[in-house]
Amino acid sequence: MMSALTLAVVLLSAVSLGLLGWALRLRRKALEARVFRDEPAVQESREMAALRDLLASLHERCRLAQDRAAETEHELAALVYAISHDLRAPLRGIDGFSQAVIEDHGRHLDATAQAYLARVRANATQINAMIDDLLALSKVVRAPFRPETVDVSTLARSIAVELSASEPTRPVRWEIPANIVATADRALLTEALRQLLANAWKFTSARDVAQISVCTLPPDPEYPGGTVYQVGDNGVGFDLQYAGRLFGPFQKMHSPEEFPSGRGIGLALVQRIVRRHEGRVWVDSAPGQGARFSFTLAGDPTVAELAGVPSAERTTPLSAAHGAAGAPLSKATTV
């Protein structure tokens, strides 16, 4: 009885173990089959997850960068206000009290002392003008940007009329063909053209007949960005070797004895205006050979395409901080 029971238990156990082993084998096979079958899907979902993570981190970095840009802009505005208001007060003191010494004690001062005080005042005046220049620069960077179709020919011609009126006796041949148009912020483009034409006007002053032209050129393969606008003159020109910082504020190519007016702010303004259009500006010149300033008023379309910027967003350049880093681009330095 006992042995029969034992036998039955042993047999049952053996059958159960066999069944269990078979089931496990089946299950392993099924698992293997499924893993094999589903492998691409698993890999794909892993990639998706990685992409999602990457996207999320890019979004986060983008948000941080925007925060930082807003912060920088805020600080810039505060700095500009401080410059505008607080730096002028001590300058007024320097100028005013120098003048007070001249007025109240001038009779006790010799000619040299009087001349020194005049220099003190001239320097105060110059710093004041430089503050104005810096404010003009910051205004160009912060001004609202409203692109529209601008008649460049009419604009350039009206600036030419203004310049001619400032020295009516100067023989200047203006070459400004009709129908030059651009998509640009009118106020900013006006300022840029005014600076470029005023430069051309100034640096052709020694020519028997000055020639100043405005024209367009087909897109430059080296600097994609649509139509190239060019302001050319037959003035004194300059050596490109020394033009590396031409577009920086207060950079001058000529000595004050040669050209006393100007503090080297015009091209810095031009460059920042062009940047706000996502364009580029460069110059071609040689001593005695005049100068040709070229610029575009749009970004490189292929870059925008690669970056995946929707075309509607491309018409408005990013914030003022955009493109602020890096050396000013000029053909002078890159060629």
Place this chain on the structure above:
Amino acid sequence: MSAVAERPNVAPGKTILLVEDNPDDEALTLRALKRNGLSHQVHVAHDGVEALDYLFGRGAFAGRDLRDQPTVTLLDLKLPRLDGLEVLRQLRADQRTRCLPVVILTSSREDQDLVQGYGYGANSYIRKPVDFHQFVEAVRQVGSYWLVLNEDPPRNAS
């Protein structure tokens, strides 16, 4: 410019309140007023609170005869304690001072200050020139306009 400018024909009782915290600017403004024969008619307040105390006859100026208000107030914008715009806002909000002529006289040429200054009811906005000759000339013109040419608001309107 001659050292002694023509003295404008200012009627007696016409005064200027100069609100200016910077002692150098105060000295230069007084000098410019003196050049134009106007310095004896000036009261100086050195911050926004002092200016309001003077105009409302309170604090150190409690009991001041408020019929004797300045013909024109030359108001700097950046002031300790209470800035110029706030001074202007409070002046315009009070029946006694809402018509007082206020000329903002400041170093700032920021658009926001111009917009806010006029928005708060400034009668004029003058940027202090750095060049002292120009400054003297600006003060001369402000003085002759507000103290001589301009008709004061009627007393009961202030």
